[in-house]
Each structure stands twice: as structure tokens, then as C-alpha cells.
Amino acid sequence: MSKKPFFISIIFTILLASGVLLFATYGNGPAPLGTPENKPETGGNAQHGPGLPARLIIGSIGVDASIIHVALDAKGNVDAPTTPHEVAWFQLGPRPGTQGSAVITGHYGPWQSGANSVFDNLRNLKTGSRIDVEDDRGAVRSFVVTGSRTYSPDESAEEVFNKDDGVYLNLITCSGDWLGDQKTYTERLVIFAKAI
Amino acid sequence: MNTQHIRSKIAMAVSSAVLMGMVPLAAMAAQPSTTSLSPSFAAVGSGAISMAVNGSNFESTSVVYFNGAAKATTYVSPSVVTALIPASDLAASGNFNVVVVNPAAGGGTSNVQVFTVLGANPMPTVSTISPTSATAGGSSFTMTVNGGNFVPGSTVRFNGFARATAFVSGNQLTAFIPASDIAMTGTHAVYVENPGPGGGSSNALLFTINPVSVTPGLPNTGFGPMSQEPLWPKALAAAGIALATIFSAVIIGKQVWLVKR
Numbered sequence: 001m002s003k004k005p006f007f008i009s010i011i012f013t014i015l016l017a018s019g020v021l022l023f024a025t026y027g028n029g030p031a032p033l034g035t036p037e038n039k040p041e042t043g044g045n046a047q048h049g050p051g052l053p054a055r056l057i058i059g060s061i062g063v064d065a066s067i068i069h070v071a072l073d074a075k076g077n078v079d080a081p082t083t084p085h086e087v088a089w090f091q092l093g094p095r096p097g098t099q100g101s102a103v104i105t106g107h108y109g110p111w112q113s114g115a116n117s118v119f120d121n122l123r124n125l126k127t128g129s130r131i132d133v134e135d136d137r138g139a140v141r142s143f144v145v146t147g148s149r150t151y152s153p154d155e156s157a158e159e160v161f162n163k164d165d166g167v168y169l170n171l172i173t174c175s176g177d178w179l180g181d182q183k184t185y186t187e188r189l190v191i192f193a194k195a196i
Numbered sequence: 197m198n199t200q201h202i203r204s205k206i207a208m209a210v211s212s213a214v215l216m217g218m219v220p221l222a223a224m225a226a227q228p229s230t231t232s233l234s235p236s237f238a239a240v241g242s243g244a245i246s247m248a249v250n251g252s253n254f255e256s257t258s259v260v261y262f263n264g265a266a267k268a269t270t271y272v273s274p275s276v277v278t279a280l281i282p283a284s285d286l287a288a289s290g291n292f293n294v295v296v297v298n299p300a301a302g303g304g305t306s307n308v309q310v311f312t313v314l315g316a317n318p319m320p321t322v323s324t325i326s327p328t329s330a331t332a333g334g335s336s337f338t339m340t341v342n343g344g345n346f347v348p349g350s351t352v353r354f355n356g357f358a359r360a361t362a363f364v365s366g367n368q369l370t371a372f373i374p375a376s377d378i379a380m381t382g383t384h385a386v387y388v389e390n391p392g393p394g395g396g397s398s399n400a401l402l403f404t405i406n407p408v409s410v411t412p413g414l415p416n417t418g419f420g421p422m423s424q425e426p427l428w429p430k431a432l433a434a435a436g437i438a439l440a441t442i443f444s445a446v447i448i449g450k451q452v453w454l455v456k457r
Contacts, residue, residue: 048383048402049382049383050382052380052382069380071333071379072333072412073415075413076412077412077414077415078413078415080415080416080417088415090412091332091379091380091381092332092333092380092381092407093332093408094381095380095381095382098381100407105415105417107418108417108418151414153413153414154413156411157411157414158411160411161411161412162411172414172415174417174418178418183416183418184418185418188414188415188417
């Protein structure tokens with residue numbers, strides 16, 4: 001009796017399992033802005049002001065990351081991105097390019113797998129470094145770094161979120177030492193930038 | 197001798213003939229009666245339609261009259277006839293009488309149903325909306341839209357999306373704005389859309405979703421070395437090894453089979 005059908009079925013099963021695994025890993029990208037059933041009407045002057053931030057580009061430290069949108073976590077903190085390679089715009093604050101302080105967060109630190117985080121080199125930004133944010137309509141808004149500051153994790157950072165006398169973009173990540181028992185770092189690093 | 201007198205004489209003669217069996221009763225048409233039209237309305241400028249008249253006592257010789265003119269009629273059953281209403285009858289808005297006529301002997305004209313040709317919808321305008329702003333992350337709310345030329349089919353669009361709309365009057369609509377529409381800051385257009393024929397989109401007013409006024413806590417953006425390693429790289433590696441093993445087995449097995457042959 002031939003064993004070929006047995007081998008073919010084994011191969012098929014493994015390929016199928018691999019496909020399902022890959023889909024589960026990569027198939028959950030950002031949700032589309034409008035499903036076909038509920039597609040927005042583009043007429044009637046529907047588009048106003050900056051679009052939703054979609055991409056963060058910081059050439060000087062090699063960052064080119066997609067932007068997800070987050071609100072608050074259960075503790076009332078700004079939520080964090082879900083992967084080491086993407087960044088997150090705080091959607092309850094201003095959009096980058098509008099009056100006020102827009103905030104984008106990104107991860108810091110290595111994974112066990114060896115993967116680096118998108119903001120590992122954020123501390124290397126200097127005053128005058130350029131930051132670009134592309135929105136979902138393809139428009140790019142540019143900012144220049146004006147300064148930086150570290151905070152303790154529980155410190156109130158009102159100037160990071162509430163300064164509204166200009167058009168600002170503030171980037172947040174972790175810094176300092178890793179606290180294994182708390183699964184966090186000892187500090188938060190904030191890069192302050194303003195619109196060019 | 198007047199017309200009424202002649203008619204009564206004819207009726208008496210027909211009745212006598214029926215009574216004497218000279219004219220079979222089955223050959224006598226009954227007076228038709230109507231109960232409804234389907235459809236009972238159409239938009240002005242529509243193409244030709246087939247209109248069903250529902251009722252009773254319809255005959256194969258029944259004729260539908262639309263606005264006083266006989267129309268091509270198809271007998272379906274004693275309770276349904278259909279008539280072809282040409283586009284020329286739908287070119288102007290208004291209400292038009294529809295009757296069914298059964299021919300003599302007997303027969304007669306039914307009661308009247310009204311068919312409406314709807315005029316073109318006007319272009320809506322928006323003058324005010326309330327509220328005009330919300331805070332990002334807020335709850336769902338009902339928006340009131342004031343303006344003019346609203347019709348029962350008018351729809352409020354928020355950021356381009358049609359939202360559940362209630363017609364209050366020709367000057368006011370209300371729309372349900374779900375919390376998901378104000379989950380992020382931004383400025384969105386609000387306008388009204390009237391359906392065709394005619395209709396169209398109104399001018400747009402802006403609705404602002406303001407940032408929250410509280411200061412949130414700083415995020416935990418650390419992926420420390422103790423972070424859980426994702427499973428997929430290991431799973432992929434295991435699948436690759438398994439795949440390579442199976443392929444090797446197939447090749448070896450094939451060589452064995454070749455030798456056996």
C-alpha cells in the first residue's frame with residue numbers, strides 16, 4: 001500500500017497550520033477607517049483639519065513607524081503600543097499639527113526574542129532634530145525638537161499634555177533601569193518638539 | 197324619452213332576460229371594487245411601472261383607468277389586475293385617480309384609488325447644530341440639526357458617515373451620534389442629505405471634538421528583558437523543522453519506492 005497520500009496529508013496539514021499561524025500573527029493590522037457597508041461620504045466638505053496620524057518618521061535615529069491610536073488604560077495612564085515596532089498617538093489629545101500638545105508614545109528596551117523597540121534611541125535626539133508625522137491623507141507635518149526631560153512614572157506631567165499656546169508634539173518612552181518585579185522602567189523620557 | 201328612462205328600460209329588459217333564462221347569469225359582469233394599489237406612489241420622472249390594482253370582481257375584460265385614460269391591463273385573478281403606467285403619466289407630480297371598469301352587460305366602474313406622483317425633493321440647508329462640540333472619549337448623544345427643506349428620508353451625515361436620523365419637521369432633524377464617533381479629537385463636518393429624485397447634500401457645519409482636560413498618567417512603554425517573548429517565532433521554527441523532516445521523509449520514501457519498483 002502506498003504511503004504517498006499519508007505524506008501529502010501531513011505536508012498539507014503543516015502548511016495549513018503555518019498559514020493560520022502567520023495570519024494570526026500579521027493579519028490583525030489597523031482596522032480600516034470605513035467598512036464597505038459604512039463607507040464615509042467624501043462629499044459635503046467632510047474633511048477638515050489634519051487627518052489622523054498614520055506614520056512617524058525621525059530620520060536622525062532611523063525611526064519610520066506606523067502609528068496606532070490609543071486612549072487610556074484601566075489605571076488612567078496613556079495606553080502603550082501593542083508591539084515594539086509601532087508607536088501610538090494619544091487620541092484624546094490634539095492631533096499632530098493642531099493647536100495644543102499632541103502626544104505619541106513608543107516602547108523602549110529589548111525583548112527576550114532580541115527585537116529592539118522603536119524608541120530605543122529616542123534619548124539620542126538633539127535640540128533641532130526633525131520629526132515628521134504623516135497623516136492618513138498623505139500630508140506631512142514637521143516638528144523640531146526643543147528639549148527633553150525625564151519624569152518618574154507617577155509624576156504629573158501637565159506640560160506634556162496640556163500646553164496649548166502653540167502646536168506641539170511630545171514623544172514619550174521609558175528610560176532608566178528595568179524593575180523586574182514591576183515590569184517597568186524607573187523613568188519616563190519625554191522629547192518636546194514644536195511645529196516648524 | 198330621456199336617457200335615464202332608456203337605461204331603466206334596458207335594465208328591466210336585461211333582468212327579464214336573465215330571469216327567463218335567455219341570458220346566462222354567468223355572462224353578466226359584476227361591478228368591480230378596489231381596495232389598494234401597489235405601488236401607490238412613484239417619484240416624478242420615473243420610468244414606466246407596472247401597477248397592481250387589488251380588489252374584487254375583476255374580469256378578463258376589466259380595464260384600468262389612470263387619470264381618466266384607459267391603460268394596457270392584464271387580468272391576473274378576480275382580485276388582481278395590473279396596468280402598465282407609462283413614463284409620460286409620471287412626468288408631473290400630483291395625485292391621480294385610478295378606477296377599474298368592467299364592461300357591460302352588468303359591470304360598471306369601481307370606487308376610486310389615488311396614485312401619487314411624488315415631486316422632486318428639495319436641496320436641504322443646515323443653519324445650526326446642537327451641540328457643536330464634545331470632549332474626546334465622551335458618551336453617545338443626540339444631535340439636533342436645524343435648517344430647511346428636510347424631508348422624511350433626510351439623513352444626517354457626521355464625518356461623512358450616515359447616522360440614524362429622525363425627522364421632526366421640515367426644519368429640524370435629530371441624529372444619534374455614537375460614542376465611537378467622538379473617540380478621537382478632530383473637527384468633523386455635519387450635513388444633511390436628501391434622497392432623490394432631486395435632493396442632494398446641504399452645506400456643512402463643523403463639529404469639534406476637543407481634547408480631554410485632565411492630565412493622564414504617563415504610559416508604561418517598557419519592554420524589559422523579562423517581557424513575555426511572543427510564541428510565534430518558536431512556533432514557526434518548529435513548523436519549519438517539522439516541514440523539513442517530512443520533506444526528507446518523502447524523498448527517502450520515494451527513493452525506497454523507486455528501488456522496490
